[in-house]
Amino acid sequence: xxxxxxxxxxxxxxxxxxxxxxxxxxxxxxxxxxxxxxxxxxxxxxxxxxxxxxxxxxxxxxxxxxxxxxxxxxxxxxxxxxxxxxxxxxxxxxxxxxxxxxxxxxxxxxxxxxxxxxxxxxxxxxxxxxxxxxxxxxxxxxxxxxxxxxxxxxxxxxxxxxxxxxxxxxxxxxxxxxxxxxxxxxxxxxxxxxxxxxxxxxxxxxxxxxxxxxxxxxxxxxxxxxxxxxxxxxxxxxxxxxxxxxxxxxxxxxxxxxxxxxxxxxxxxxxxxxxxxxxxxxxxxxxxxxxxxxxxxxxxxxxxxxxxxxxxxxxxxxxxxxxxxxxx
Amino acid sequence: xxxxxxxxxxxxxxxxxxxxxxxxxxxxxxxxxxxxxxxxxxxxxxxxxxxxxxxxxxxxxxxxxxxxxxxxxxxxxxxxxxxxxxxxxxxxxxxxxxxxxxxxxxxxxxxxxxxxxxxxxxxxxxxxxxxxxxxxxxxxxxxxxxxxxxxxxxxxxxxxxxxxxxxxxxxxxxxxxxxxxxxxxxxxxxxxxxxxxxxxxxxxxxxxxxxxxxxxxxxxxxxxxxxxxxxxxxxxxxxxxxxxxxxxxxxxxxxxxxxxxxxxxxxxxxxxxxxxxxxxxxxxxxxxxxxxxxxxxxxxxxxxxxxxxxxxxxxxxxxxxxxxxxxxxxxxxxxxxxxxxxxxxxxxxxxxxxxxxxxxxxxxxxxxxxxxxxxxxxxxxxxxxxxxxxxxxxxxxxxxxxxxxxxxxxxxxxxxxxxxxxxxxxxxxxxxxxxxxxxxxxxxxxxxxxxxxxxxxxxxxxxxxxxxxxxxxxxxxxxxxxxxxxxxxxxxxxxxxxxxxxxxxx
Numbered sequence: 001x002x003x004x005x006x007x008x009x010x011x012x013x014x015x016x017x018x019x020x021x022x023x024x025x026x027x028x029x030x031x032x033x034x035x036x037x038x039x040x041x042x043x044x045x046x047x048x049x050x051x052x053x054x055x056x057x058x059x060x061x062x063x064x065x066x067x068x069x070x071x072x073x074x075x076x077x078x079x080x081x082x083x084x085x086x087x088x089x090x091x092x093x094x095x096x097x098x099x100x101x102x103x104x105x106x107x108x109x110x111x112x113x114x115x116x117x118x119x120x121x122x123x124x125x126x127x128x129x130x131x132x133x134x135x136x137x138x139x140x141x142x143x144x145x146x147x148x149x150x151x152x153x154x155x156x157x158x159x160x161x162x163x164x165x166x167x168x169x170x171x172x173x174x175x176x177x178x179x180x181x182x183x184x185x186x187x188x189x190x191x192x193x194x195x196x197x198x199x200x201x202x203x204x205x206x207x208x209x210x211x212x213x214x215x216x217x218x219x220x221x222x223x224x225x226x227x228x229x230x231x232x233x234x235x236x237x238x239x240x241x242x243x244x245x246x247x248x249x250x251x252x253x254x255x256x257x258x259x260x261x262x263x264x265x266x267x268x269x270x271x272x273x274x275x276x277x278x279x280x281x282x283x284x285x286x287x288x289x290x291x292x293x294x295x296x297x298x299x300x301x302x303x304x305x306x307x308x309x310x311x312x313x314x315x316x317x318x319x320x321x322x323x324x325x326x327x328x
Numbered sequence: 329x330x331x332x333x334x335x336x337x338x339x340x341x342x343x344x345x346x347x348x349x350x351x352x353x354x355x356x357x358x359x360x361x362x363x364x365x366x367x368x369x370x371x372x373x374x375x376x377x378x379x380x381x382x383x384x385x386x387x388x389x390x391x392x393x394x395x396x397x398x399x400x401x402x403x404x405x406x407x408x409x410x411x412x413x414x415x416x417x418x419x420x421x422x423x424x425x426x427x428x429x430x431x432x433x434x435x436x437x438x439x440x441x442x443x444x445x446x447x448x449x450x451x452x453x454x455x456x457x458x459x460x461x462x463x464x465x466x467x468x469x470x471x472x473x474x475x476x477x478x479x480x481x482x483x484x485x486x487x488x489x490x491x492x493x494x495x496x497x498x499x500x501x502x503x504x505x506x507x508x509x510x511x512x513x514x515x516x517x518x519x520x521x522x523x524x525x526x527x528x529x530x531x532x533x534x535x536x537x538x539x540x541x542x543x544x545x546x547x548x549x550x551x552x553x554x555x556x557x558x559x560x561x562x563x564x565x566x567x568x569x570x571x572x573x574x575x576x577x578x579x580x581x582x583x584x585x586x587x588x589x590x591x592x593x594x595x596x597x598x599x600x601x602x603x604x605x606x607x608x609x610x611x612x613x614x615x616x617x618x619x620x621x622x623x624x625x626x627x628x629x630x631x632x633x634x635x636x637x638x639x640x641x642x643x644x645x646x647x648x649x650x651x652x653x654x655x656x657x658x659x660x661x662x663x664x665x666x667x668x669x670x671x672x673x674x675x676x677x678x679x680x681x682x683x684x685x686x687x688x689x690x691x692x693x694x695x696x697x698x699x700x701x702x703x704x705x706x707x708x709x710x711x712x713x714x715x716x717x718x719x720x721x722x723x724x725x726x727x728x729x730x731x732x733x734x735x736x737x738x739x740x741x742x743x744x745x746x747x748x749x750x751x752x753x754x755x756x757x758x759x760x761x762x763x764x765x766x767x768x769x770x771x772x773x774x775x776x777x778x779x780x781x782x783x784x785x786x787x788x789x790x791x792x793x794x795x796x797x798x799x800x801x802x803x804x805x806x807x808x809x810x811x812x813x814x815x816x817x818x819x820x821x822x823x824x825x826x827x828x829x830x831x832x833x834x
Contacts, residue, residue: 197692197696198695198697201681204674204677208675208677209673212670212671212674213674213685214634214653215634216653216686219652276676
């Protein structure tokens with residue numbers, strides 16, 4: 001009896017060992033498995049046009065999730081990201097359409113307001129030592145209110161310069177948006193910075209143990225303020241991608257951006273405790289959500305069931321991650 | 329004293345345990361009698377922890393048999409262990425910090441009286457147990473307000489309340505200061521007198537001869553030997569444990585103090601440090617002795633810029649006013665912290681990141697870390713300091729204490745540190761790694777590095793220091809030369825006892 005039990009235990013820990021080896025191995029295998037499954041269910045799934053569509057569908061959450069990953073790696077959380085994105089996007093479109101500002105300057109102004117929110121988040125967290133959850137819950141509401149104070153109606157008739165990222169080019173008959181390319185470039189830059197720069201290492205160190213990082217000579221406050229600020233830049237860019245994709249400045253946007261981006265981060269194998277995770281995991285996490293939604297849609301499953309399955313996915317993914325690190 | 333003849337309580341025969349890819353234990357035997365203190369000795373990684381986890385039900389054995397009073401038993405989980413009367417006191421206490429002493433003693437076993445808890449019984453029984461242990465604090469004290477030594481006594485009280493017959497103590501002395509050790513020994517002896525069998529794990533060889541009746545030595549997961557204390561010498565034990573003779577644990581110091589490195593003048597820190605002045609020259613090891621709470625750690629944290637202070641400091645003659653650890657590091661100062669896991673290492677990150685985290689600027693060009701150069705540097709330190717690790721990518725949480733400490737040293741060595749502050753540099757480290765770390769310290773001073781060493785182990789203070797500063801209640805009460813110092817004089821100044829005052833007048 002006990003021999004059987006121990007054999008089973010051993011085999012399970014073997015599989016978990018593989019998952020333990022690289023934190024993005026599990027999410028990557030899940031993405032491949034899901035893709036194979038949907039390819040068998042629908043002929044349309046593996047077409048170039050559909051894959052391009054999936055990327056376009058995850059582009060906004062994908063951009064929000066970059067900043068969210070940086071914040072979570074430091075052991076924090078950012079609830080304000082979707083609203084910072086919404087504020088940036090209504091301001092950049094509103095300044096251009098309503099105020100007649102040069103479209104490019106309007107974009108920069110929108111990004112700048114986002115950055116101010118990032119600096120505010122970072123300053124409140126580092127100077128007073130408030131928990132990130134509370135600070136960003138507050139700035140979430142402030143940004144939401146500012147959006148509605150600025151406008152309650154959708155901003156339309158945007159200048160072409162603000163829609164450029166929604167334009168496409170063709171590779172082998174598949175239309176690809178410039179926005180998709182920008183997103184991939186952002187991921188590549190973030191990957192490089194996290195892997196190969198002192199700043200990237202500092203992010204991991206602060207997330208692993210802030211006191212040990214400080215005693216190793218890292219200015220932890222500067223790292224945290226920097227992370228919330230850089231994160232806000234990605235939220236502003238997410239706003240620009242949103243505008244180019246929908247063609248409007250939408251005051252209703254971004255309300256679930258925080259939870260959607262956290263979902264992508266968690267599915268990508270990044271630990272909410274900080275210090276462990278990879279940016280490519282987040283891209284995979286965002287794609288997993290996109291692939292499931294798209295694949296289920298092709299199979300004719302209703303959208304509310306897509307949300308249901310996303311919820312189950314998160315719990316399964318985190319359970320596997322937890323089991324593979326338990327007892328360490 | 330020898331209890332090699334009492335009734336056999338527990339017997340483990342041929343115990344083996346395999347983890348994926350590793351044989352952690354093989355053929356281990358251990359017999360504990362009633363009222364016996366049985367020391368378990370071995371270097372880090374020798375299998376001591378695995379063995380006690382099997383006894384306490386945290387792991388299940390793969391091979392071998394366990395007998396309780398001659399009858400074979402299976403320990404499948406912690407509940408089984410408790411039912412057989414086995415309790416374990418780990419180094420990290422298992423106390424609910426926000427609950428009172430009495431609540432902790434009864435945690436998980438609170439007696440009912442009707443629908444409510446029988447608090448009267450809880451308090452009365454807790455008081456009885458504490459009295460038995462010779463403890464005076466109230467059973468209503470919140471555990472968080474107790475000292476480490478007192479918390480340990482609560483852990484012991486907890487196990488007594490569970491009718492423990494075999495008590496496993498995992499390095500109980502490692503967390504205590506010299507002053508609290510006598511109390512621990514007293515308690516161990518009283519438990520022994522009550523017929524409780526004790527497995528006692530320690531790295532302090534002296535303790536084994538002070539307390540134990542028998543000692544079992546493990547090495548690399550294998551059983552080496554069991555000896556009666558009466559028939560073994562310390563040298564023999566060391567040889568059994570590390571498989572070779574350890575001629576001198578401490579290197580022969582030949583100090584040649586050079587230029588002035590650090591001058592500390594009238595440094596104070598709120599209520600913790602008062603008016604401390606001393607200096608450190610190149611090539612010197614200055615030891616700081618004192619009991620826990622004497623202000624040593626607080627003093628060095630201020631020197632390292634980690635905490636605010638008042639007073640004056642100079643480095644190589646120039647004014648030095650650190651506002652952060654980063655300032656201190658720029659001035660060539662390093663702090664090897666007392667608590668490696670909470671303050672020294674980035675535990676979930678790998679050897680490479682932990683080694684180079686403080687020197688990334690020097691390793692970078694155009695703001696980018698030269699990864700190839702970094703890898704060469706890390707590999708060099710792994711080799712030079714003989715760090716045992718599967719590779720630079722290995723996560724440090726899984727390494728032994730000695731190897732973790734070497735990673736910390738590698739970090740500071742890699743950036744050309746001139747002033748090392750080492751707070752308990754060998755705490756929880758096995759004797760083999762210890763002597764390697766002492767050797768590194770000695771080599772460093774030969775290269776002109778100055779070392780400030782805080783230690784609560786008197787043999788270490790006496791063995792390594794060129795000069796000894798004894799601190800008490802936040803200030804340096806006495807400076808002793810190596811020749812003047814003995815365990816007794818240092819201890820007397822540290823606790824401020826009458827005999828210490830007499831010695832000072834002598």
